[in-house]
Amino acid sequence: MTKKSSSVTIRNVARQAGVSVATVSRYINHNAPVSPEVAERLIKVMAELNYLPHAAARHLATRKARVVGLLLTNMTNDYFAPLLNGIESVVSQHGYNLLVATHRSASNNDFQPPIGPHNTDGLLVFAASLKDEQLYQLHKKKFPVVLIHRTPPDDLPLPFVTVENKAATRAIIDHLIEVHGKRRIIFMRGPIHNEDSHWREMGYKASLQAHGIDYDPALVLAGEFERKVAQESMSTCLSSKYPEFDAVFAGDDEAAIGVFAALQQAGRRVPEEIAVAGFDDQRMSSFLNPPLTTVRAPTEEVGRVAGQQLFNLLQGLPVDPVSLLPTEIIIRRSCGCNH
Amino acid sequence: MTKKSSSVTIRNVARQAGVSVATVSRYINHNAPVSPEVAERLIKVMAELNYLPHAAARHLATRKARVVGLLLTNMTNDYFAPLLNGIESVVSQHGYNLLVATHRSASNNDFQPPIGPHNTDGLLVFAASLKDEQLYQLHKKKFPVVLIHRTPPDDLPLPFVTVENKAATRAIIDHLIEVHGKRRIIFMRGPIHNEDSHWREMGYKASLQAHGIDYDPALVLAGEFERKVAQESMSTCLSSKYPEFDAVFAGDDEAAIGVFAALQQAGRRVPEEIAVAGFDDQRMSSFLNPPLTTVRAPTEEVGRVAGQQLFNLLQGLPVDPVSLLPTEIIIRRSCGCNH
DNA sequence: CCGGTTAATGTAACCGGTTACATTATGGCA
DNA sequence: TGCCATAATGTAACCGGTTACATTAACCGG
Structure with a gap:
């Protein structure tokens, strides 16, 4: 009964092939010439023993973890x-x-x-x-x-x-305003300090300003880029009288799903009553009901x-x-x- | 100019704290008592030097990679x-x-x-x-x-x-047959040798047999559990006269999306003309158009x-x-x- | 035939931890 | 007071690779 670890090391390979560990190492890494006969013996022995260089040992010696x-x-x-x-x-x-x-x-x-x-x-x-x-x-x-x-x-x-966040968001808000005549557009934020969310908000504000629409803090909701959170935010918003709104930019597609759910549950129709837009263009977004207007992020x-x-x-x-x-x-x- | 590696080792910590490496190691792993004063010195030194044990060295010594x-x-x-x-x-x-x-x-x-x-x-x-x-x-x-x-x-x-694949698939095919009167149901396979696909197909066949419907090999298509592949399979199937069909079990939700796309492109209405079902219940499946009948897999x-x-x-x-x-x-x- | 270059290989130190074993200090108890 | 158990710590070998340096063999031109 061998107490030794069952793992085969470079020294086993070396002994079995009748060469030194240095030669084996050199062969493995192809960083120095090895005679053809030795190479042949090595590939055979390594296959027989099913040898695999130990990653940690390598990491330790070369200081590269790969x-x-x-x-x-x-x-x-x-x-x-x-x-x-x-x-x-x-x-x-x-x-x-x-x-x-x-x-x-x-x-x-x-x-x-x-x-x-x-x-x-x-x-x-x-x-x-x-x-x-x-x-x-x-x-x-x-x-x-x-x-x-x-x-x-x-x-x-x-x-x-x-x-690119800001210009795209601005373009989509522009679209909501110019093409669909929306004026009360909810902006859903992502997680706090999230930079994407920040720039999307900048795009949102830029668009409002360009169209002479006042920025209303009451229209900014927490979406967190999470479906559940967005759904709840939307729901509580819907259940209170104020603020009124006619569109929502959800922050990302994930949150847009939550918005869809909340709107649907409240019996508000998308897009007839409320327009919705997302960000990301996830793989399924074009198949949602209705297909989601969004920003494609690669x-x-x-x-x-x-x-x-x-x-x-x-x-x-x-x-x-x-x-x-x-x-x-x-x-x-x-x-x-x-x- | 120190040629030495910039990484701080356990020996640095030991020297700095005036103890041996063994003591440091023991403190780190909490596997042997260390006097309070030493412990205190160690936490300070380790913080100062920003010491992190080298994973590979640890792996090598303990034979655990974590x-x-x-x-x-x-x-x-x-x-x-x-x-x-x-x-x-x-x-x-x-x-x-x-x-x-x-x-x-x-x-x-x-x-x-x-x-x-x-x-x-x-x-x-x-x-x-x-x-x-x-x-x-x-x-x-x-x-x-x-x-x-x-x-x-x-x-x-x-x-x-x-x-569980078979019973669920059988149940969903049963549903298509019994509730919606479908008789020509396409089955889309996953990748070859995929076991989920195999058992789903078993469920499919079991249902057909139980309802006295002949198994028609022309109705089984390659879906590969991939949207693109499923879409193409569906499209080519649609563009040829035969086989006629009134429903498709797509294999998984991903493929169901592809089926939706192909059907939509061909102007066939879901579910009025063709019923579609998937498998997995991905996060967005309930928001598809129409919402996808599927099997929830945890x-x-x-x-x-x-x-x-x-x-x-x-x-x-x-x-x-x-x-x-x-x-x-x-x-x-x-x-x-x-x- | 000899000094020198090159090819192929071997020896052993080293990477940074862990741990068996040894050592020292301390306190309890007869 | 002396002996032993126990706590705290130190020393050095070891994990499995890599590689600087040394060594040997072969080959080449003069």
């Missing part, structure tokens, strides 16, 4: 399937692995995030999954970080990738670009400090159009 | 957002990290999957992301594996978690249960060899009902 991390706040939004897909595709292309973790930056101050320099070579940080101070610390260590849907705090030259592309930037960073290649991916408004029926 | 892997074939289906969410929640609860990788078992035979014993403590294997032989190899090494939406090959006692719960089983395995706790989560049919409008 792993990148993705930090996000949660995964309850369908938005994340395409994002992950985009990221994963470039990560695997580079022969790396992807470590996924959720972390609320709001939680106990100095609670360390579960992924970082100790277990990855670089980090993709989504929105508010890390707080500024933690970003500063990572940067101080020269740790590669790319931000997604978030800009770096002052003086931190971290590359980030996000989508989510999978965001993932790919972010991944690509991170690998540029890792390889010392030039990096785009800002990747602002274009969006376009998608007019369907929920605004009252008949596309 | 990482579990999730292997899947792709992430192009919205189905995966809730699945990942369920898995991630239990993984992080246990203080572990999640490594996500895609891998087509169809690809070059002996091409090693990117995650396994060398970089994780256990694996969640989704559907056909690994082939039987690779499962045998993992099992030979006593490596913890839990299957998701897949049963183990013969004689392999791997725990698996999936959902996807997030599948993720949680699978994760839980894997941790039971890791901790030597008893494991349920099979977790068959219940499903229920959700009648909405796409079948012709008026809910």
